[in-house]
Amino acid sequence: MTKRTRAKHKLDRRMGENIWGRPNSPVNKRSYGPGQHGQRRKSKVSDYGLQLRAKQKLKGYYGDVTEKQFKATYLAASRMKGDTGQNLIGLLEQRLDMVVYRAKFAPTVFSARQVVNHGHILVNGVKCNIPSRRIQVGDVISLGNKAKEMALIIEAQSLPEREIPDYVSTDGNDKVTFTRVPTLDEVPYPVRMEPNLVVEFYSR
Template sequence: MTKRIRAKHKIDRRLGENIWGRPKSPLNRRESRPGQHGERRVQKLSDYGQQLKAKQKLKGYYANLNERQFHRIYVEASRLKGSTSEHVIGLLERRLDAIVYRAKFVPTVFAARQFVSHGHVTVNGRRVTVPSYRCKVGDVVEVKEKSRQLPLVLEAIKSAERDVPDYVEADHNRMAAKFLRVPALSDVPYPVHMEPNLVVEFYSR
């Protein structure tokens, strides 16, 4: 499991985008990159630079996955019929921590990873502690009874910061969510423009 110990929003400043769309992002106050030379004008990126940034942005969005995990997702997506970039998004959104986040059981993707690994979630009635667990269409994800009154959960449910997408059916009274279908890129409510096609180009060089 990847652990993000340092300040998470440094990812925002390094990439120059508020990738989670959170009001706490330092980009809302200061748009420059971190470091003493952050105020300097950013040079135009090469094709490779654009591809690398697209990869870092998508990888960072999902709680900063490590390179091995992310590359494995690309390899699997490339073996499926159809658009590889669409399959990359579909595989990422099938992760258990992503579904917990989409269902608004927790406020952030980082909290979703920790929430799952600490055993607060079941899938189809079975306890699962692996954030990368891949859910299938029709799977029901529930918050365990003892975990439903956690301040983290109550805060997330009441938050108006984001909505539950239509490919996840969430019932906050039962604290359960059903994964209805594998989404396309256009279905996923990213706060910023994601370019999985550039990620595919990066890995297929």
């Protein structure tokens, strides 16, 4: 199991980067790693280490995604035409919980999964509680009636540090349309992601 239901800041500390761009990330105050040896001089990282780090960072960014789910997404991307790294990013961004997060229906990736799990999200007018569901171009994602009054969602919509990307078209405060599968350059990652290294990791 690799679900990150608690201690979410640990990934930030281990990577030395503010993975989700949050203002309360500990990396903003302590850029060194966790533990008693966190401030030691870092040794040179091997190619395998760089690839593993890139995979951990990308997988961690998408929240409670297990290794089995992540690898299955990579395999699906490798079977598609075109660049596997770009395909991988596109498939990850097509997850329902990610579209909910991008639409600012939830303040974090983790709460987006929870909002979906609790049945507050409609896909083309039908309730869906499967966070990993793959959204297709043209699908309309909207909030349920109860969700429109939830404090969590009202808070998320007012967050100044995040903007809704171009590939998610808004229709008021409670409805969005997934207009296209984004490329790596279009995804608003707070840190640099390297899907090419992830491809190398799984291609070994």
